[in-house]
Amino acid sequence: MNNPIAGKGVLLTGGSRGLGRALGLALARAGARVVLVARHADELDEVVAAIRAAGGEAHAVVADVADKDATTAIAGQAAAAVGPIDVLVNNASTLGPVPLRLLLDTDCEDLERALAVNLVGPFRLTKAIAGPMVLRGGGTIVNVTSDAATEAYERWGAYGASKAALEQLGRVWAAELAGTGVRVVNVDPGEMDTRMHADAIPDADRATLADPARVAAEIVALLQAEPGPAPGARVAIRTAPGAGASTEAAVAGASP
Amino acid sequence: MKPATTYPDRRDDVRLLVVDPLTPGESLRETRTTALPDFFAPGDLLVVNDAATVPASLRGRDAAGNEIEARLIAARAEDRFGAVLFGAGDWHQRTEDRPPPPALSIGARLRFGALDAEIVARAAASPRLVELRFAVGGDALWAALYRAGRPVQYSYLAHDLPLWAVQTVYAARPWAFEMPSAGRPLSWEILLALRRKGVRWASLTHAAGLSSTGDPAIDAALPLAERFDIPAATVRAVAETRARGGRVVAVGTTVVRALEGAAARAGGELRAGAGETDLVITPAFRPRVVDGILSGAHAAHESHFSLLAAFAGPERLAAAAAHAERAGFLTHELGDSMLVLPGALAPAARAAA
Numbered sequence: 001m002n003n004p005i006a007g008k009g010v011l012l013t014g015g016s017r018g019l020g021r022a023l024g025l026a027l028a029r030a031g032a033r034v035v036l037v038a039r040h041a042d043e044l045d046e047v048v049a050a051i052r053a054a055g056g057e058a059h060a061v062v063a064d065v066a067d068k069d070a071t072t073a074i075a076g077q078a079a080a081a082v083g084p085i086d087v088l089v090n091n092a093s094t095l096g097p098v099p100l101r102l103l104l105d106t107d108c109e110d111l112e113r114a115l116a117v118n119l120v121g122p123f124r125l126t127k128a129i130a131g132p133m134v135l136r137g138g139g140t141i142v143n144v145t146s147d148a149a150t151e152a153y154e155r156w157g158a159y160g161a162s163k164a165a166l167e168q169l170g171r172v173w174a175a176e177l178a179g180t181g182v183r184v185v186n187v188d189p190g191e192m193d194t195r196m197h198a199d200a201i202p203d204a205d206r207a208t209l210a211d212p213a214r215v216a217a218e219i220v221a222l223l224q225a226e227p228g229p230a231p232g233a234r235v236a237i238r239t240a241p242g243a244g245a246s247t248e249a250a251v252a253g254a255s256p
Numbered sequence: 257m258k259p260a261t262t263y264p265d266r267r268d269d270v271r272l273l274v275v276d277p278l279t280p281g282e283s284l285r286e287t288r289t290t291a292l293p294d295f296f297a298p299g300d301l302l303v304v305n306d307a308a309t310v311p312a313s314l315r316g317r318d319a320a321g322n323e324i325e326a327r328l329i330a331a332r333a334e335d336r337f338g339a340v341l342f343g344a345g346d347w348h349q350r351t352e353d354r355p356p357p358p359a360l361s362i363g364a365r366l367r368f369g370a371l372d373a374e375i376v377a378r379a380a381a382s383p384r385l386v387e388l389r390f391a392v393g394g395d396a397l398w399a400a401l402y403r404a405g406r407p408v409q410y411s412y413l414a415h416d417l418p419l420w421a422v423q424t425v426y427a428a429r430p431w432a433f434e435m436p437s438a439g440r441p442l443s444w445e446i447l448l449a450l451r452r453k454g455v456r457w458a459s460l461t462h463a464a465g466l467s468s469t470g471d472p473a474i475d476a477a478l479p480l481a482e483r484f485d486i487p488a489a490t491v492r493a494v495a496e497t498r499a500r501g502g503r504v505v506a507v508g509t510t511v512v513r514a515l516e517g518a519a520a521r522a523g524g525e526l527r528a529g530a531g532e533t534d535l536v537i538t539p540a541f542r543p544r545v546v547d548g549i550l551s552g553a554h555a556a557h558e559s560h561f562s563l564l565a566a567f568a569g570p571e572r573l574a575a576a577a578a579h580a581e582r583a584g585f586l587t588h589e590l591g592d593s594m595l596v597l598p599g600a601l602a603p604a605a606r607a608a609a
Contacts, residue, residue: 059395072419073402076308076430080398084306084428132306132428134444135459136489 004224006031009082011074011129013065013121014092016043018194019144022216023089028056030220033082035059037074037092057082065092065121066113075128084136087223088129090122090166091144093159098199100155111158118162123169130173130182138181140223143170145186145234156200167234174232185229187222188236189215207241214239257555259412260586263421268443271585271592273553275576277568278598284572284579285601289441289593292550295600298454299502301493302447302550305436305510306459308427311405311419312434313347314339316368322358324366326373326388327408328401329433329465329480335393336376338480340469341384347409351470357384369404371397382473398430408434408466410589422589431483432464437589438508438551456497458490462510467559478559481534484514488528494545495526503547505597509563512537515545539565548597553585567596 010027014020015036028034028051036058038044044060051058059081063070078085094117096110126141133139148156149163166186173184191197193209218237222229229235264270274285274295287294296302312328323344330338343355360366360383364375372391379385390397407422422435425444447457462484468475494515497504506512517533519526524544537543539562549567554560556577565573576594585592 061395062399069418069420072308072423073311075427076310077395077398077402079308079429081395128423128427131424131426131444132459134447135304135306135426135428135457 003031004226005087005220008032008086009035009078009084010087010089011035011037011078011085011125012089012091013037013125014144016040016047018196019189019192019212019215020089020091021047022212023091023219024058025051025054025056026213026216026220027087027223028058029054030224032087033057033059035061035078035081035085037061037063037065037078039064064117065125066116068124071124071128074125079132084132085129085139086133087140087142088126089142089144089219090125091142092121093118093144093163093196095196095200096158099202100159100200102155103157106158111161114158114162115165118159119165119169122166126169126173126184130177130184133182134177134180139183140228141170141173141182141184142219142223143167143184143186145170145188147188147190147236149188171232178231183228183231185222185231186234187219188234189219190236190238210239210241257553257581257585257587259410259588260591261412261414263590266443267425268441268446270441271553271583272441273576273580273583273585273592273594274600275568275572275594275596276599276601277572277596279600279602282601284576286579286583289446292441292446292595293449293453293455295595295597296450296453296455296505297503297599299497299500300455301458301497301502301504302450302455302507303458303460303490303494303504303511303515303546304424304426304439304442304507305432305462305464305514306424306426306428307432307436307461307464307510308430309407309419309422309432309435310430311402311407313406313408314368314371314401314404315346315406316366316371316404318358318360319365320358324357326366326368327433327466327469328388328405330463330482331431332387333393335390335397337388337390339386339388340466340471340474341386347411347413350411351468354470356471359383360386369400371400371404381477382471384469384471385474385477412588413590426459428459429461431461432510434464434466435589436462436464436508436510438511438549438593440590441593442507456493458487458493460487460490460511460514461485462514464510479513479534479536481532482510482513483530483532484518485530486514486518486526486528491526491528503597503599504545505548505550506546507550509537509549509551509560512543512546512549512563516541516543519544537563537566539570541566543567548595548600551594551596552589553580553587553592553594555581555587558587564594564596
């Protein structure tokens with residue numbers, strides 16, 4: 001079976017929790033050589049160990065994507081570990097302080113932090129990674145976005161504005177990189193059963209939320225699809241809810 | 257010529273001297289790097305070194321507490337690097353004025369911040385040219401190098417150089433111990449304009465080492481053997497370019513060394529793959545793969561100058577150097593540029609521009 005992910009170098013930010021963790025596991029299972037970025041070494045090491053225990057390849061880079069000086073270090077350490085990067089997933093993001101606040105109550109510094117992590121960090125990393133991709137004539141960059149980028153949810157102003165701007169950057173990247181072989185897509189994973197979601201909406205009914213492992217499997221399928229989504233496309237993933245059920249478990253669970 | 261003491265506002269807008277070693281009549285033209293695409297023709301191939309620049313300068317102390325700076329010059333194994341040792345002082349002093357490091361024997365331990373290392377070999381040429389084995393290897397060593405290391409600095413600079421400032425726009429694997437600086441003026445604006453004109457690009461990775469150390473014994477041995485990796489796609493692009501009469505233009509000395517070094521190893525035939533070369537390009541060298549070179553502006557006494565002579569010929573190069581001197585071109589890592597390309601100033605090229 002054609003597997004365009006096998007052997008590819010993947011750089012994934014926000015790799016220690018939630019969707020990032022699930023995506024790291026799924027990408028490695030598909031044969032990718034995965035570099036995970038996150039701020040906390042202990043959480044990151046746990047994910048790397050889990051991937052390696054399953055026979056996959058994973059490397060940890062401890063860094064904050066909002067730190068300007070970390071950009072070159074992240075790109076350099078990733079390329080030292082797996083060679084030139086074929087896929088960049090800008091997944092790391094912050095909600096800012098929770099409970100989420102009305103815009104009138106939002107501190108300016110909190111908006112700035114959301115922009116630094118969710119917008120400026122991905123911009124810098126994309127700049128560092130897309131250049132060598134263009135030179136080699138191929139690569140994929142995925143920006144993980146949210147429906148808060150397109151809907152005006154109360155209290156989601158800072159986060160939503162940062163994701164809307166990230167999506168717009170993605171579209172302009174795609175326009176500017178047309179014909180280079182490098183593809184930029186925005187992926188909205190939908191509402192998932194993650195710690196971030198619990199922080200934002202503590203009283204949500206978890207039974208209505210998607211399992212990040214199933215969403216991760218959909219994103220891997222998207223990366224393996226030929227020809228795959230058009231450059232600049234916004235892909236909304238809406239898997240059936242099912243907390244705790246991985247794709248495999250869901251299949252197994254279908255048996256009586 | 258004077259060195260540039262800071263980076264330009266725009267990386268792709270510095271002075272450019274075009275030298276045409278072939279066309280009778282006009283053989284020199286002064287312009288700016290933004291005009292680079294004007295001097296290329298459809299079917300030409302630009303080959304760049306995609307090595308990212310490593311934070312190769314590590315400051316620390318030996319076991320007796322003496323200050324040490326180690327500048328990494330070559331990767332040898334997962335936990336080992338070749339290095340040149342310097343004593344107290346910093347980059348504000350010229351390397352030749354720095355005190356030498358204390359005499360350190362094999363087995364001596366060094367500490368760079370939280371990173372421990374041991375000297376496991378010393379070169380016959382100089383006791384300052386050593387091999388370091390670090391206490392960690394692989395991912396952990398790279399993380400420690402990016403934490404503790406800084407890019408090699410230069411005494412003529414007005415300020416510290418941050419790591420991002422010594423990267424090209426296409427930097428990928430961290431193989432270069434000093435910036436492959438000939439490619440510094442290339443922006444995506446220029447690279448995409450070249451492509452629109454029908455010029456192809458290709459890349460290779462070459463582990464550019466230190467250009468000078470201030471230690472005459474070591475400098476006499478430079479450049480040391482450096483490793484390279486040439487993708488099959490680049491070998492194909494070179495062959496297709498030559499078959500169709502296009503010109504192969506190397507961006508920088510490191511690309512010339514990799515392409516010509518690889519060809520020299522295989523009887524003149526360029527082959528894909530990794531290797532190491534100690535090829536030194538002298539004015540008498542006859543390139544087999546490369547037709548032209550984009551380079552930094554160099555003064556006549558610099559070692560890069562003799563490499564340029566292999567492409568421009570001694571007379572035109574002397575005229576170019578005299579022009580650059582008169583016109584106040586800036587040299588070194590952040591300076592102005594020179595393009596040596598046969599036919600660059602031919603009327604046909606001008607008409608197409």
